[in-house]
Amino acid sequence: MGLKILVKVVFNSSKESWESFGNNRYLLKLxxxxxxxAKAVISAFISRQIGVPASKISYLGHDPRKNWLFEIL
Structure with a gap:
């Protein structure tokens, strides 16, 4: 079992950014x-930010607040 992260994704942003809120929670603006x-783009962005190959990042789904859930294997 790997590390689970929660990513709030804002699409159609004027610039790309990555922000950490602690406790494995992040804000990604694309x-x-x-x-x-979108899953592939987000996985690739996460991969670049944390230095893990994209093949080690698994999409788990959305939480009730529409945040994206990923697992780092």
Missing amino acids: QYPEDSG
Whole structure:
């Protein structure tokens, strides 16, 4: 079992940014619209930020507040 992280994603932002709120919670702002490729884009961004290969990042789903849940294996 890996590390679970919660990511609040803001799509169509004017600039990209990554912010940590502690307790494995992050805010990610993307310049892209939400579409079917969003999971791959978010996984790649997380991979660059934390230095883990994208293949080690697994999408788990959304929580009730529409935050994205990922597991780092």
